[in-house]
Amino acid sequence: MFFEGSEKKIEVNVHPESSLCLRELxxxxxxxLVKESGASILSVxxxxxxDAYILSESSLFVWDKRFLMITxxxxxxxxxxxxxxxxxxxxxxxxxxxxxxxxYYSFLQKSDFYSxxxxxxxxxxxxxxxxxxxxxxxxxxxxxNNEFDGAQDDFTTELLMYHINxxxxxxxxxxxxxxxxxxxxxGIDQRLSGFQIDDFAFDPLGYSLNGIxxxxxxxxxxxxEEDSSxxxxxxxxxxSSQHPRLLENILDLFQPESFxxxxxxxNQQLVLDDSGYHLVGNYKDDLDCGYQVRFFEYIKEQSxxxxxxxx
Amino acid sequence: MFFEGSEKKIEVNVHPESSLCLRELxxxxxxxLVKESGASILSVxxxxxxDAYILSESSLFVWDKRFLMITxxxxxxxxxxxxxxxxxxxxxxxxxxxxxxxxYYSFLQKSDFYSxxxxxxxxxxxxxxxxxxxxxxxxxxxxxNNEFDGAQDDFTTELLMYHINxxxxxxxxxxxxxxxxxxxxxGIDQRLSGFQIDDFAFDPLGYSLNGIxxxxxxxxxxxxEEDSSxxxxxxxxxxSSQHPRLLENILDLFQPESFxxxxxxxNQQLVLDDSGYHLVGNYKDDLDCGYQVRFFEYIKEQSxxxxxxxx
Numbered sequence: 001m002f003f004e005g006s007e008k009k010i011e012v013n014v015h016p017e018s019s020l021c022l023r024e025l026x027x028x029x030x031x032x033l034v035k036e037s038g039a040s041i042l043s044v045x046x047x048x049x050x051d052a053y054i055l056s057e058s059s060l061f062v063w064d065k066r067f068l069m070i071t072x073x074x075x076x077x078x079x080x081x082x083x084x085x086x087x088x089x090x091x092x093x094x095x096x097x098x099x100x101x102x103x104y105y106s107f108l109q110k111s112d113f114y115s116x117x118x119x120x121x122x123x124x125x126x127x128x129x130x131x132x133x134x135x136x137x138x139x140x141x142x143x144x145n146n147e148f149d150g151a152q153d154d155f156t157t158e159l160l161m162y163h164i165n166x167x168x169x170x171x172x173x174x175x176x177x178x179x180x181x182x183x184x185x186x187g188i189d190q191r192l193s194g195f196q197i198d199d200f201a202f203d204p205l206g207y208s209l210n211g212i213x214x215x216x217x218x219x220x221x222x223x224x225e226e227d228s229s230x231x232x233x234x235x236x237x238x239x240s241s242q243h244p245r246l247l248e249n250i251l252d253l254f255q256p257e258s259f260x261x262x263x264x265x266x267n268q269q270l271v272l273d274d275s276g277y278h279l280v281g282n283y284k285d286d287l288d289c290g291y292q293v294r295f296f297e298y299i300k301e302q303s304x305x306x307x308x309x310x311x
Numbered sequence: 312m313f314f315e316g317s318e319k320k321i322e323v324n325v326h327p328e329s330s331l332c333l334r335e336l337x338x339x340x341x342x343x344l345v346k347e348s349g350a351s352i353l354s355v356x357x358x359x360x361x362d363a364y365i366l367s368e369s370s371l372f373v374w375d376k377r378f379l380m381i382t383x384x385x386x387x388x389x390x391x392x393x394x395x396x397x398x399x400x401x402x403x404x405x406x407x408x409x410x411x412x413x414x415y416y417s418f419l420q421k422s423d424f425y426s427x428x429x430x431x432x433x434x435x436x437x438x439x440x441x442x443x444x445x446x447x448x449x450x451x452x453x454x455x456n457n458e459f460d461g462a463q464d465d466f467t468t469e470l471l472m473y474h475i476n477x478x479x480x481x482x483x484x485x486x487x488x489x490x491x492x493x494x495x496x497x498g499i500d501q502r503l504s505g506f507q508i509d510d511f512a513f514d515p516l517g518y519s520l521n522g523i524x525x526x527x528x529x530x531x532x533x534x535x536e537e538d539s540s541x542x543x544x545x546x547x548x549x550x551s552s553q554h555p556r557l558l559e560n561i562l563d564l565f566q567p568e569s570f571x572x573x574x575x576x577x578n579q580q581l582v583l584d585d586s587g588y589h590l591v592g593n594y595k596d597d598l599d600c601g602y603q604v605r606f607f608e609y610i611k612e613q614s615x616x617x618x619x620x621x622x
Contacts, residue, residue, distance in 0.1 A: 104445050107417040114622075128622035133568065134415050134539055135473050136447060136610075140622070162446050228445055257444065258591075278589045280569075280610045285619040293619070299447075299591045299610060308596040308604070311425075311439035311451070 003206065004108065005223030005230030006101040007058060007070050008077040008116075011154075012084065013095040014065045020092050021064050023051060034060060037080040038110075039071050045198040045212060052210040052217060054200045059210050059219045070234070072221065074109060078116040085123045095289060096124055096144040101160065102137055104228050113140040120144075131283045131295035137162075137260050138281075143289040154291070156264040157239055159247055161231040161256035164224070168231075168254045172207055172224035182207055186253065191246055192218065227309065231256070239268050248272070258299040264291050276300050314517065315419065316534030316541030317412040318369060318381050319388040319427075322465075323395065324406040325376045331403050332375050334362060345371060348391040349421075350382050356509040356523060363521040363528060365511045370521050370530045381545070383532065385420060389427040396434045406600060407435055407455040412471065413448060415539045424451040431455075442594045442606035448473075448571050449592075454600040465602070467575040468550055470558055472542040472567035475535070479542075479565045483518055483535035493518055497564065502557055503529060538620065542567070550579050559583070569610040575602050587611050 014020050027044070030053065034041050039057040046052070053060040058070040071077045078098070085093065098120060100113045117128055124144040132138025137160075171177070171185045179199050183189070188197060188211070195211035195218070202208070207222040218235035231254055239246055247270055251259065260281075261270055281297025325331050341364065342352050350368040357363070364371040369381040382388045389409070396404065409431060411424045428439055435455040443449025448471075482488070482496045490510050494500070499508060499522070506522035506529070513519070518533040529546035542565055550557055558581055562570065571592075572581055592608025 102446075105417070105423075107420060107423050109418060112416075112418050129619040130622055131619045133474060135413075136569070141619075163444060258447070278591070278610070278612060280589070280591070280613055282613045282616055283619055284616040295619075297613075299589070301589060302591055302593045302608075305593055305595040308440040308442045308452075308594055308606075311441055 001205075001225050002105070002228055003073065003223050003225050004103055004105060005072050005221065005228070005232070006103045007072045007099075007221070007232060008075065008101070009068070009070045009099040010077055010081055011068045011095075011097045012066065012081070012093060015092055015094045016065060018065075018092045020088060022062050022067055023064050030060065030062065033080050033083055034069070036083040037069070037071050037077045038075040039073075042200055043198055045196055045210065047196060047212050047214065049215045050212050050217060052198060052212045052219075054198055054208050054210055058221055059208065061210075061212075061217050061219075063215065068217075070219065070221075072223075076110050076116075078111065078119045082119060082123070090123050093124070093144070094146045096120065096126070096142075096146075097289060097291070098142040100140045102132075102139070104230075113142075117142045127288065129285065129287065129293075131262075131285070131293060132260075132281050132297055136281065137258065137297045139260070139262065139295060141287070141293065143287055143291070145288065154264065155236055155238055155266045156262075157235055157237075157247070157266055157268050158262040159233040159250060159259060160262070161233075161251070161254050161259040162229070163257035164229045164231055165255035169224050169226060169229060172222050173205060173226075175204070177201060183209075186220065187249070191243065191249065238266070240266075245271075251275075256300075257302075258297070261294075261296040261298070263294045266294075270296070272298070312516075312536050313416070313539055314384065314534050314536050315414055315416060316383050316532065316539070316543070317414045318383045318410075318532070318543060319386065319412070320379070320381045320410045321388055321392055322379045322406075322408045323377065323392070323404060326403055326405045327376060329376075329403045331399060333373050333378055334375050341371065341373065344391050344394055345380070347394040348380070348382050348388045349386040350384075353511055354509055356507050356521065358507060358523050358525065360526045361523050361528060363509060363523045363530075365509055365519050365521055369532055370519065372521070372523075372528050372530075374526065379528075381530065381532075383534075387421050387427075389422065389430045393430060393434070401434050404435070404455070405457045407431065407437070407453075407457075408600060408602070409453040411451045413443075413450070415541075424453075428453045438599065440596065440598065440604075442573075442596070442604065443571075443592050443608055447592065448569065448608045450571070450573065450606060452598070452604065454598055454602070456599065465575065466547055466549055466577045467573075468546055468548075468558070468577055468579050469573040470544040470561060470570060471573070472544075472562070472565050472570040473540070474568035475540045475542055476566040480535050480537060480540060483533050484516060484537075486515070488512055494520075497531065498560070502554065502560065549577070551577075556582075562586075567611075568613075569608070572605075572607040572609070574605045577605075581607070583609070 510520035
């Protein structure tokens with residue numbers, strides 16, 4: 001019972017002056033593109049600004065001049081990018097940013113970050129960074145050298161949780177669990193009112209949710225497998241003004257043993273008084289592509305003896 | 312500049328009533344056996360009880376009725392065991408215990424713990440345990456089901472350190488560093504007097520040391536590569552009575568960002584007051600093969616912002 005929830009993510013910005021409008025591409029095109037990564041499209045919701053797809057492995061969001069694709073499992077997201085740039089050419093792209101989280105089982109993956117970067121560099125020059133120590137939670141980032149003025153408005157917040165508590169595990173592990181029960185557990189209606197929601201409960205396990213409201217999105221992916229549980233929450237909302245305490249509420253729901261908190265161009269803070277979490281990783285860097293990235297790694301104290309896991 | 316310091320370890324006990332005496336096997340035999348794992352023998356020291364070999368990747372200790380082989384890098388230690396049991400047969404072996412640490416880059420390895428265990432199980436039934444969470448420092452253990460009365464006397468202490476401080480890195484990274492300088496840094500003469508010592512400084516980087524005294528051994532392996540440094544210390548000495556504060560002294564020398572502390576059949580304690588280390592993993596289990604294993608994971612607080620690593 002293992003599924004690799006850890007994600008790869010690509011954000012591609014099309015040149016503002018290019019005639020290419022991503023939302024005008026036919027749905028068939030996105031089906032084909034997603035297939036290149038090894039995933040497939042399961043459903044879609046739309047508003048005036050954005051199409052939000054739920055994938056067999058995570059999510060795809062498409063705006064007129066930008067797309068964001070997140071995939072997990074054993075997918076090779078880089079291959080979707082290669083197909084895209086082969087179709088449209090690099091002169092249409094002012095920026096690419098690729099992010100790859102450390103995996104539970106990197107030896108089961110079809111590629112590693114370094115070989116991915118080799119593929120990107122065949123099309124676009126760029127640089128790579130790692131936030132966090134190699135033997136612990138970390139995230140790798142490759143970005144193209146192209147300058148992109150819009151990056152300053154592009155907030156992103158990620159909350160990546162490992163080893164969720166028993167109560168949350170039970171909610172997501174019940175056979176044929178109803179989506180309404182999960183939405184209630186997550187408190188979507190109260191916490192993110194006004195968002196159009198699409199969600200999917202996987203058989204036997206796993207849950208994905210996309211929400212959109214104007215140009216904003218959020219997405220949640222839950223891998224509840226007991227020995228390798230992983231929950232990711234990501235949004236481009238300005239949380240501190242629009243949804244204060246949302247992240248703390250999510251942490252309280254899942255009570256993970258450890259979690260990573262990342263921000264792109266945001267000074268979002270976590271208030272974690274007396275939570276039992278220790279800050280063991282704390283990074284901030286201004287990337288040449290215009291993003292300020294912050295990466296925080298938190299781990300819970302574990303003072304009581306536990307048993308080993310019988311494999 | 313990457314080297315995988317994380318180790319695999321096998322301890323094989325020959326049946327006390329068997330006529331097989333391991334130290335009577337010719338040196339050629341051990342050269343051949345070590346080669347099966349992908350490593351090679353570089354030097355040897357001996358006393359009345361033990362032959363201690365330094366390997367191209369770690370160490371081998373041979374007593375009359377027991378051998379302990381530790382290998383790192385991309386070795387496949389399991390293949391040495393397969394060659395051994397193919398030669399001598401399983402009826403000569405009352406016990407096997409195999410331990411494999413999580414790697415920095417598991418995707419560069421030639422095997423994983425699970426495939427190793429499949430190989431062991433072709434010869435000996437046994438069970439597997441994991442101490443620690445899958446996404447963090449952990450150690451996997453496979454042991455045979457055979458009962459072995461001697462396990463109670465078989466103390467082992469391991470101190471596995473990650474990301475050593477700048478001062479230690481400098482000592483081990485200097486080109487053509489003299490072994491005496493390293494021994495002085497380690498304080499071997501004062502801290503472990505009476506031990507016969509053999510050590511090896513690798514080109515361009517890396518250092519291994521074996522020490523033996525009667526039936527006791529200790530071994531130190533240093534991988535100083537900056538982005539993936541790793542230092543292991545292991546011994547079967549009863550430290551609390553013979554060498555109190557030795558582990559704390561070693562920690563103070565290397566001041567790692569994180570470390571794991573393991574004991575087999577020992578209640579050895581660490582005294583870490585105000586050290587800045589948090590206990591984030593704390594496991595104890597009695598394995599069916601007679602070993603009580605304890606695994607502790609410590610990580611330093613990291614309150615100041617750091618930059619990312621440019622890859």
